[in-house]
Amino acid sequence: MTTPRPTLSVAMIGHAFMGAAHSQAWRTAPRFFDLPLQPRMHLLGGRDEQRVTAAAETLGWESTTTDWKSAVERDDIDLVDICTPGDSHAEIAIAALAAGKHVLCEKPLANTVAEAEQMAAAAASAAERGVRAMVGFAYRRVPAVALARELVAQGRIGTVRHVRAQYLQDWIVDPEVPLSWRLDKERAGSGALGDIGAHIIDLAQHITGENIAEVSGVLETFVKERPVAQGDTSGTLGGGGGDEGATGEKGPVTVDDAAVFLARFTSGALGTFEATRFATGRKNGIRLEINGSRGSLAFDFEDMNVLEFFDASEADETAGFRRILVTEPGHPYVAAWWPAGHGLGYEHCFTHQVVDLVRAVADGVDPTPTFADGLQVQRVLAAVETSSLTRTWQETLT
Amino acid sequence: MTTPRPTLSVAMIGHAFMGAAHSQAWRTAPRFFDLPLQPRMHLLGGRDEQRVTAAAETLGWESTTTDWKSAVERDDIDLVDICTPGDSHAEIAIAALAAGKHVLCEKPLANTVAEAEQMAAAAASAAERGVRAMVGFAYRRVPAVALARELVAQGRIGTVRHVRAQYLQDWIVDPEVPLSWRLDKERAGSGALGDIGAHIIDLAQHITGENIAEVSGVLETFVKERPVAQGDTSGTLGGGGGDEGATGEKGPVTVDDAAVFLARFTSGALGTFEATRFATGRKNGIRLEINGSRGSLAFDFEDMNVLEFFDASEADETAGFRRILVTEPGHPYVAAWWPAGHGLGYEHCFTHQVVDLVRAVADGVDPTPTFADGLQVQRVLAAVETSSLTRTWQETLT
Amino acid sequence: MTTPRPTLSVAMIGHAFMGAAHSQAWRTAPRFFDLPLQPRMHLLGGRDEQRVTAAAETLGWESTTTDWKSAVERDDIDLVDICTPGDSHAEIAIAALAAGKHVLCEKPLANTVAEAEQMAAAAASAAERGVRAMVGFAYRRVPAVALARELVAQGRIGTVRHVRAQYLQDWIVDPEVPLSWRLDKERAGSGALGDIGAHIIDLAQHITGENIAEVSGVLETFVKERPVAQGDTSGTLGGGGGDEGATGEKGPVTVDDAAVFLARFTSGALGTFEATRFATGRKNGIRLEINGSRGSLAFDFEDMNVLEFFDASEADETAGFRRILVTEPGHPYVAAWWPAGHGLGYEHCFTHQVVDLVRAVADGVDPTPTFADGLQVQRVLAAVETSSLTRTWQETLT
């Protein structure tokens, strides 16, 4: 018999949309990947006892708590997985790291640069003690995205000239969609910019291997008032987020509906970015196109198992954007799953995130994206906000 | 507290590609869907003790057996899930039904019409005793496919005129791919026809709600000899199926590489069908296009979250095939998962299959596809084989 | 000054849809291509004096005639371009060739094999006297199609295994579309089969470089009676063909609405063919997919400037169907037109046809497709019709 592998005991704080995705990842990862540690879905934390109990049963956690502070200090917890809204990330993550727990923190890392800096410092300090921290930019681990990064790193597209990145949703186009925590600056930090813009900033920097150096942008709130929802509760499903009955009363939308900005990368490449919840008909359209001196790449999450690749070294007569079905065994993460052509879905990128995190913990190395990566994204977000207010270009690097 | 829901204790026989897919389904279904019975992954059956033990650990089954015969009679088993090659389906299914166990049987139902008839008879008899049987044409439960059926049933495309159906793979284009059980008529029953052709026959009949009445077809084996694989074992992953080292020896391929046939549906609609493992570059291209008097539908599994729909009642100036992203809450099965635009993958159709099966068992109704549906597919398969030998049209209905 | 190039004096018989396309080609070809002979749009023939006069003014012909017989014998005519319905092709073409005129004859070559044989014999005999004959399968000269043929000829897709070819239209889905000459067997010879099926038969044989050896097929007329059109006239625009007011009376449709057939090519490759006017939502969907041992090609006329190409020699990780925009200067016919990316339209394939025809005449070589090529297509058409009646496989080669 094989020796049973050591356990990695997990406490997850928050149990809404992201909590469901992370739970499925913790459950599924060891079934398809050979992990050095066996994750144990030990403890689920939430604010309301009744709701956290129900969630634990649905999502498959052994026990519950409404006291995250003591939870992150418990001896029988190895890792804290933070799935709460952004305003609580810093406090929980810093406490957990201080208590020697590995941390997986949902994105965006924090609601402010100041918080993100504290978190990055805490993570750096923790790393010296062998404690690991990762921020949950899960889309990095869509196989097509991971392949894109590999191709850039291999020089297949040469010097990057252009990045065009869009994250297009439409769930609040209707002005009758009520207010929810995602439309409240106190809770969410920002709107489309922080919620979805953060993803395309991270993806663009990750795939190209370059940081954004400066930005000029605009934030806009097209619908300035919305119905007040009854019984709005923390951390409900984001894509919906507004099916609670409305009261007739209206309240202000305090975050942006859309953010657009130009970016200059450290190499000189030009970027155009657009994050919006007002792209009617686009549901989760994460689109990236990168043009380089030797080739180009294009990705759209609405066809997530595909990467398009143009190789300029090909003869003109047979060159063309290739629709690579990223389901071959040689593609990142794919061999663990199904035969060629049997595509993966949204949740699989969370499973891959868990796999890489568990392996990093076991190997004693820092997983990526690090909190420093999350901080860099936060700086870009802040620069865009400032730029929108001042109508000037803003630098994003310290 | 809520009363704990009753348990449905499952024994699964076979643990290769299909076994992995079914395991993920049994594990995941109760996490996302509110099931009346709680599935218990109780017992895994296989021929080799060492391999079944390893598989049970990987796939998450509590115990194992190498004796399926006694397994299907155990008192602590409620349902038998058959994931073996087709040559053993009849024996296992009939025994399980006789023992009063519900049965989920992978497709094709059997390797011969005679076996399938016995199975359908056994299922009919079992149904009278409240014992349920379902054949695993899982692609029916891809949300886009389920939506297609709904639209046809609602009359949105009118009278069906044309069905064109293709199942395109390319995993044995290379003549050096070695022999495996899937290329052995004794074990597999047939090649592309039974393995993948069965799916498009079922899907075409399911979506249109019509049976195929007669066929004229051709089977072809392009590569007639292949290297003999060392250590070929039962039920290995189908899409691969040939990663065992070759010996230098060659053996005959006894099944078809490709099958093409014309079909006439009961309503008079015309069908063209094509199942092949020689469509270079197509990995799992299940394509269906259905033209009716009022509209058309098109589906391609390589973009599985999408259904294309043409509505001829639309004004000519704005009519066009719509790319429906089948990820809205109102779409079949989707509400249980993620927000709009966050697509599902291959394995989810197995989860939906489990959901519908468990609900049917709890509700005391027959799940679909029934064994009678599986028998009808078997008759079409047999008619195509006969047609290929006799070069004549063959009827498929009794 | 350059010596003026010699003139090629053209008489065109027929002035409906095809007449308009051919006229544009004769007018445009010398403006973009360097032709050895200067076409002169000399004489337009039609049955009705008033209508042919109006057509000549619109289409740009110098003079008119209602007597094609004397026209094809006139000394001042070098080439006869036949754009009439199929029932008159043989008589006109044979007379013109006998009179020593080069002939361009619209497809299908004739309405029967017997006629086509006579025409091919006449063409062979004329060729000995330096008189040229070409049948107008114009789609061969869409640049993407011409590129497809080149890639097959270069061995880029290896041995052909599968051809799937569809010509999908929907202009008579509505049962109230009235009768027209295209729905009358006497005039049109056949329906979807001869009108559009002929094109995909020719394209499949042309691109693969292989003939169809045998077929098994079905013809179907879904709508058996239609309103009688008032004032139906010869050779009206095919795609419409029914905007004449209806009388309330109904008459029988004597041709097929759809034809589907299986084909075996001389090399053993398998083909599935489908020609239909009942593919709701498909307007001019000429689709070809060819799978070979080393690669695949796919084309759809509804995106006519594109050829898809899968190259199996590419590494699995970066292989994918390439969307080749066939607008590069190195692509067939393209250099004469616009910069890269500035696509061509339907009519350009007729211009290319004129270019190749004029050059062949000047060079004293036989243009392709020859009347023998047209005869081979006719034999396939006849075999499909016979097969549909006899429900047997039919050979197509003599």
Add this chain to the structure above:
Amino acid sequence: MTTPRPTLSVAMIGHAFMGAAHSQAWRTAPRFFDLPLQPRMHLLGGRDEQRVTAAAETLGWESTTTDWKSAVERDDIDLVDICTPGDSHAEIAIAALAAGKHVLCEKPLANTVAEAEQMAAAAASAAERGVRAMVGFAYRRVPAVALARELVAQGRIGTVRHVRAQYLQDWIVDPEVPLSWRLDKERAGSGALGDIGAHIIDLAQHITGENIAEVSGVLETFVKERPVAQGDTSGTLGGGGGDEGATGEKGPVTVDDAAVFLARFTSGALGTFEATRFATGRKNGIRLEINGSRGSLAFDFEDMNVLEFFDASEADETAGFRRILVTEPGHPYVAAWWPAGHGLGYEHCFTHQVVDLVRAVADGVDPTPTFADGLQVQRVLAAVETSSLTRTWQETLT
């Protein structure tokens, strides 16, 4: 007999890429459209006698001149069509208008706002005398673009929220592509911005019916020096523009390779614009996506016969971007051409431009786009350039 229609005698100045496109339009328009005036391709102007003579023969003009000044004053000329580089537009157009000739002037209207203002003033003054002026933003008359404008005007997409517009080419990605007039600020005015950015600015304003109010942008020249071409000549084909042999010497590129900018429309809608010659693999990718409160539109010139349309009033379950094949008789300009599904090409938009111009002249109304429209585009171009220098937002309206 019908009375012969009056003649419209045309002098065209310039005979390179645009001259070829305009010639084909003048020749073709009266063959497919019923025009109130019969265009006469009377006089072709160019700088070099030998070259203009050869061009006139190729393009089909009756006579030639090397003296545009006297040409625009000749009594036998009714309309002057200006196809020269931008630095000569103002002088020629103003002279022609002053001489009472109608003017069609290629875009961009001029190289500077000052020139454009003079031209717009001249056009306004001429209009009072019944003399017409039109600027050649031909892409407005691609049927899919014209349909897009109609749908916006009908309110089908509601209030516009987002415009994303890209014009992507790649013909100078290779740093060895030599200098040509298009890379010379003196001659071309600007690079990607004026050459192709002008088109998407015009299209965005035209389709939405709104002007751009302010911009923030960046111009970039990625390759700052290029080989000096031997024998560079005026007005050579733009897309190529560099096939003259290189000398070994290098010279500076004085225009932008790429321009990106954010825009705010008068209504508050947000725009992102990108014009580049460095989008490897994109040949003539004019892409527009417009999101409104009730729907969305998307267009890509690389599939120019298609408009995508999302109608948010559709039920969620069947909503999706429709691929409208803009080849129906009811679509703008289409009825004059071929049956449904038989697509048009690049050059057809020039034919439509001639049709609308000739009809406006005959009807005594101002054709669009007017010189005032051209001036508005020029102001946006200038604002982007200023913004790039000052790194500030710039207003574009006076």
